[in-house]
Amino acid sequence: MNKRKNQVFVWPIYTRVIHWLIASTFTLSFIFSLKKNLLNLHVAVGIIFGLMLVYRIIWGFVGPRYATFNTFELSLAKLKFYFIEKVQNRWREIPAGHNPASSWFTLIVLSLGSIISITGLLLYGIQEGKGYLGFLNCHYYMYMDILFxxxxxxxxxxxxxxxxxxxxxxxxxxxxxxxxxxxMITGYKKTKGIDSKPGKYKSSLTYVFLLISAMVFYVSIDGRNNPFVVSIYDQINYEQENPAYAHKCGTCHKLYPPFMLPASSWERIQDDISNHFGEEISPDHKKEDNRISLNEQRTIFAYLKENSADHSTRKISVRVMKSLDGARGRKSITKIQYWKDAHANVPPHIFRSKEVKRKANCFACHKNFDKGMLENIDIIYYK
Ligand code: HEC
Ligand code: HEC
Known part of the structure; x- marks a missing residue:
């Protein structure tokens, strides 16, 4: 770009690239957060946002002229004067670098953005049990709400x-x-001052950062088996864990994972087994599906209670327990307040649609739920 009169070159190409990357990744991750099944994308762009902030903070110390923090204008008196002058003098001269308002703005974006990125990473580990910090889930699950x-x-x-x-x-x-x-597009500002001339090694630092970010982005949007997004939970093999449960309880509906309900709920279901949601289940029922021996019932419910929500740090378990707040569990999770809140935005007619049929048919909308997985990326939004 040719330099015109009364123009100063203030923002080198990579300052501009970083600026627009910070702006666009923030916007995109905000948009992706609106649909839970876009969590991978939300996290991928969120990570780039965080990396760009790290880069911008490093730039604040070693960057080119006008980008470093020591050129920021942070005196409150000057900030006040900036606004007074803005109102009084439309044609005032502007500084080449950051004015008092943009200095404060940048610092606040960097601070807020850093906390947002750090709590996001922690949340991904602690609440979702995913990514490099997934191991934190079992120790710090009680902080998931405050982090959120x-x-x-x-x-x-x-x-x-x-x-x-x-x-x-x-x-x-x-x-x-x-x-x-x-x-912020051309790099030139209409004012007086010395041109910014960043050296070669600073440019290389930028390219290395951009390259790392692109790699991280590529890895995190892809699938579920890489360390950025992997879940700490494996699919449940019911056949192996409790064959009686796998064979006897999976005939009329798919298998509900034990961590979905508290032990008190499983106890209620066990007590009312002869009237199981309208079905009679007994050792000598004439229909094969309804026939479950007392012995099998005992091992099944022992297994379900042992692995119930009371003993799990998964998001659904923690939230169900919190929602019950010491009260006895209901027979159906759909009667528990947390479930109702989590589905408040699902239009009621969807539950009656031919793909879903019933609220308790979790499997129609949560892929892999029959394998004991409940991940946001597996949620199906029906129209
Ligand atoms: C004869 C058929 C049948 C068998 C066998 C059966 N169920 Fe059910 N189960 C049902 C019906 C019907 C419902 C109600 C589904 C609905 O509300 O839409 C139900 C619902 C449930 C629910 C409620 C889910 C919720 O939170 O709303 C649980 C939990 C459950 N069954 C567990 C079991 C267990 C454990 C066994 C094995 C001991 C079992 N079921 C065996 C028919 C059966
Ligand atoms: C009609 C489809 C549908 C059915 C059936 C359904 N869900 Fe959901 N579920 C959703 C949708 C959609 C969301 C996300 C809602 C949103 O984005 O606000 C959701 C959210 C959730 C959440 C919250 C996830 C989070 O990150 O906050 C949990 C937990 C959950 N469902 C469990 C269940 C269980 C257990 C069942 C069965 C008893 C069930 N759902 C039945 C569609 C369904």
Whole structure:
């Protein structure tokens, strides 16, 4: 790009690339968070967002002119003056680097963004039992709610913050006509100052960072068997764990995983086995499907209670226990408040549709649930 009069080169290509990557990964991860089955994509772009912030923080110390933190204008008096001058003098001269407002803006984005990225990674491990931090789930599962709240509320705060920033830039662009928007595209600002001339090794640092990010992104969107997204839970082999459960309880419906309900619920189901949701189950029923011996019932329910929600740190178990708050479990999870809340956004007619038929037919909407897996990426959203 040719340099015109009254222009300073302030943002080298990689400062601009990083700026737009931070902006776009934040926006995309926000959009992907709206559908739970896009969790892999949410995490993949979230990781890039986090890496770009790390890079931007390093850049704040070793970056080129105008990018380093020591050029930031953080005096509150100057911030106040910046706004007063903005109102009083439409044609005021702007600084080549960060003005007081954009200095504060950048620092706050970096702080909020870092907390959002860190809580996101922790949440992925602690709540979902996935990724490199999945091992934290069994120790710190009790913090999943607080982490979720911090992650979500700070993301909304950052979104509001970004909207304020965009409005500010548009005012600069179209009212003050300082061309601030174009500066982040072309690198040139309409003002006076010394051009930024970043050296070769700084450029290489950027390319290494971008390369690592691209690799991380590629790995994390793909499947479920790489260390970035792998689950700490394996599929359950009921045949191996409890053959009686696999053979006898899987005839009328697919097998519900034991961690879905608390021991008190399994106890209720056991007590009411002769009236099992309208079906009579007994040792000498004339229909094969309904015939389960007392001995088999005992081993089945011992197995279910031993592996019930009370003994699990999976998200669904922790949330079900919390929702019961010491009360005795219901026979159906669909009567437990947590389940109702989790499905509040599912239109009621979907449960009656021909693909689903009943609320308790979890298997129609949660792929691999019959194998004991309950992952967000497996949720099917019917129209
Ligand atoms: C003869 C058929 C039949 C057999 C055998 C059977 N069930 Fe069921 N089960 C049902 C029906 C019908 C429902 C109700 C489904 C509904 O609400 O849509 C049900 C529902 C359930 C639910 C409730 C899921 C929920 O939270 O809403 C659980 C748990 C369950 N069965 C466990 C078992 C266990 C354990 C066994 C083996 C001891 C078993 N079932 C064997 C017919 C059967
Ligand atoms: C009609 C399809 C459907 C059925 C049937 C269904 N679910 Fe869901 N479930 C969903 C959808 C869709 C979501 C995500 C809702 C959202 O995005 O707000 C969800 C969310 C959940 C969540 C919360 C996941 C999270 O990350 O917060 C749990 C737990 C869950 N379902 C368990 C079950 C269980 C157990 C059953 C069976 C008793 C069941 N679901 C039956 C569609 C269904």
């Amino acid at each position: 709240d911090i992650h979500m509320y700070l993301s909304y705060t950052l979104l509001v913050w970004v909207i304020i920033h965009i409005s500010g830039v548009l005012v600069e662009q179209f009212y003050h006509k300082t061309g601030m928007l174009f500066a």
